[in-house]
Each structure stands twice: as C-alpha cells, then as structure tokens.
Amino acid sequence: MHRFPVEGNLxxxxxxxxxxxxxxxxxxVEKLIHELMILNPNIxxxxxxxxxxxxxxxxxxxxxxxxxxxxxxxxxxxxxxxTAITDGFKVFLSLExxxxxxxxxxxxxxxxxxxxxxxxxxxxxxxxxxIGSRYVKGGGTRDWGIFRMAVSKIANLITRVRIDANISDxxxxxxxxxxxxxxxxxxxxxxxxxxxxxxxxxxxxxRNFRIKExxxxxxxxxxxxxxxxxxxxxxxxxxxxxxxxxx
Numbered sequence: 001m002h003r004f005p006v007e008g009n010l011x012x013x014x015x016x017x018x019x020x021x022x023x024x025x026x027x028x029v030e031k032l033i034h035e036l037m038i039l040n041p042n043i044x045x046x047x048x049x050x051x052x053x054x055x056x057x058x059x060x061x062x063x064x065x066x067x068x069x070x071x072x073x074x075x076x077x078x079x080x081x082x083t084a085i086t087d088g089f090k091v092f093l094s095l096e097x098x099x100x101x102x103x104x105x106x107x108x109x110x111x112x113x114x115x116x117x118x119x120x121x122x123x124x125x126x127x128x129x130x131i132g133s134r135y136v137k138g139g140g141t142r143d144w145g146i147f148r149m150a151v152s153k154i155a156n157l158i159t160r161v162r163i164d165a166n167i168s169d170x171x172x173x174x175x176x177x178x179x180x181x182x183x184x185x186x187x188x189x190x191x192x193x194x195x196x197x198x199x200x201x202x203x204x205x206x207r208n209f210r211i212k213e214x215x216x217x218x219x220x221x222x223x224x225x226x227x228x229x230x231x232x233x234x235x236x237x238x239x240x241x242x243x244x245x246x247x
Contacts, residue, residue, distance in 0.1 A: 006046075006091055008064055008071035014044040016120065017092045017099035020107045021084035022047055026054040028108050033063055033070065035113045044099060046071040047107075048088050050078040081173075082191030082199070089182050089189075102177045105132075110219055111174040118214045119176035128181040128209035129201065131167065132174035138215030139169070159198055165205045167213060171197050174216055181209050 018036060022029055029047065036045055045067075049057045051074060060072045073091060075084075085104055092102055101123045105111040115132060122130045133139045135156065141149065152171060159170040171194070185203035189196065204211055 004073055004075055004087075006071055006073050007061070009068050010071075011096055012044045012069050012071070013097040014042055014069060015100045016040065016043045017102045018043055018045045018116075019085065019088040019092070019102055019104045020045065020047045021081055021088070021104075022049045022052060022056050022107045023078055024052045024054045024056060025107045026052065026056045026059050029056055030059045030063060032107055032109065032113065033060070033067070036116075037067055037069075039113055039116065041069075044069045044071065044092075044095075046073065046088055046091055048073050048075065048084040048091075050075050050084070080192040082189070082193050082196035085196050085200075086186070086189045086191070089177075089186055093179070093183060093186065098179055100179055102179065102182060103175065104177070105174045112217065112219070115174070115216045116176075118216070119174070122212045122214060123176050123178055126210060127212045128178040129204045129211045130176040131169055131201070131211070131213045132172050132216035133167075133169035133213035134172060134216065134218045135168035136213050136215050139217065140215075141218045141220075143220035144218075163198070163202055163205060165201065165211070167201065167211065169213060170201055172216070172218070173197060174218075175200075178209075181207075184209070 033045060036043065047060045049060065049072065057072060057074050060070065064070050064072065073087065089102065092098055101120065103116060103119060111132065119130045119132055134141050156168065156170050160167060181204055184207055185200065188203060189199060191199045201211065
C-alpha cells in the first residue's frame with residue numbers, strides 16, 4: 001500500500017488511469033490536465049507530486065473542485081521517478097474500482113496527450129504493455145541534440161542485448177500497462193529513478209506478457225527545466241551495465 005494519504009474521490013470508476021509524476025510542473029500541469037479531460041472525460045488522473053516548491057500541488061487541488069476524477073498524492077520530498085511510478089501503481093490497485101489499464105507519461109508536454117489512443121488500442125486487443133516508441137517507423141524526437149540522441153541510442157542498444165528482447169525503445173516513459181501486468185509485478189519493482197522504464201519491461205518480458213511498441217513523437221519540454229541530474233544518469237547507466245540476459 002502507498003505510504004501517504006491520497007487526496008480526492010477514491011470511489012472513482014474509470015477504465016483508464018493516467019499517472020503523472022510531477023516536480024515543479026506548475027507551468028504545465030493545469031493545461032495538461034484540462035487537455036486530458038477534454039480528450040477522454042472517462043479517465044482517472046493521478047498526480048504524484050514530490051512537494052514541489054512552485055505550487056504544483058496547489059494547482060492540482062484547485063482543479064479537483066472541477067474534476068471529481070482527479071487524485072493527488074503528495075510525497076514529502078523528491079524521491080525519484082521509479083518510486084513515484086510504483087507508488088502510483090499501488091494507488092490505482094488500491095481503489096475500490098481499479099482501472100483496466102494505466103498510462104504513464106511526462107507532465108511537461110514532452111508526450112502528446114493526443115497519442116494516448118494509440119497506446120490503449122493494443123491493450124484492448126490483448127497486449128499487456130504498450131510502449132510509445134521514438135525508434136519505430138513513424139516515431140521520432142524533436143529538438144534533441146546529437147549528444148542526447150547518441151546516449152539514448154547507445155543505452156537502448158545495450159539494454160536490448162542484455163535483456164534479449166526485440167524492443168527498440170526501452171527508455172520511453174509514455175506507456176500503457178494492463179492492470180493484470182501491474183498486479184503481477186508490483187511486489188518486484190525496486191527502481192528509484194529512471195531505470196523503472198527498463199525494469200518494468202524486464203518484468204513483463206520475463207513473465208511472458210505481451211509487449212508491443214507503437215510510434216510516438218517526443219518533443220523537448222516546453223516550459224520549465226529538465227530535472228534529470230548527473231547522479232541519476234550515472235545510476236541509470238550503472239543499472240543498464242549490471243543487467244544480465246535472464247533472471
């Protein structure tokens with residue numbers, strides 16, 4: 001169970017849950033939530049905020065007066081993307097009516113909300129993890145420098161060899177998980193930061209769940225600054241090099 005109280009209506013009943021980890025996203029979160037609600041009013045949005053000093057949580061609380069399907073979990077400090085996603089999974093699973101699928105995405109408009117239907121459709125056809133891929137036909141990135149692209153490509157190549165899975169984009173954060181998969185792996189997720197993206201694929205692959213990639217366009221964040229620290233990059237690369245081919 002999650003460690004901190006969840007704010008909002010815990011009796012929500014939606015087929016789709018959207019998980020938004022945030023830290024200092026006051027410039028983006030309100031507009032993103034509005035767009036998500038317009039695109040699909042029958043969703044439950046869960047914001048996991050790490051006590052952002054810019055008032056991100058207050059923006060979400062204000063929106064809760066308008067949207068009864070908006071939940072908020074505030075953690076006392078910045079604790080990493082991996083634990084945010086794991087805590088978010090636990091919140092959705094603890095609901096009286098858990099969603100059938102859970103989408104994870106960035107809260108800074110790097111991921112386009114309009115691409116969500118591309119993620120949901122394969123889940124409805126029986127897949128358990130759908131990855132919004134930048135590296136399959138039709139996908140791509142915008143406003144990336146050569147260095148960032150090179151690091152991403154190399155990290156994905158090494159991970160593909162280590163895990164031995166036919167996947168092009170192990171590090172994309174825009175995904176859709178079946179609740180069946182989340183229940184299966186929730187007790188075995190131990191990532192603290194960005195390695196959660198690889199760990200969840202690894203868990204799904206080892207358990208023989210069906211995985212599919214669908215193309216998305218990743219756009220460099222519009223507002224605010226990137227929160228990826230050098231220590232997180234080092235930890236992420238260390239995790240990749242520590243991988244073994246099989247459990």
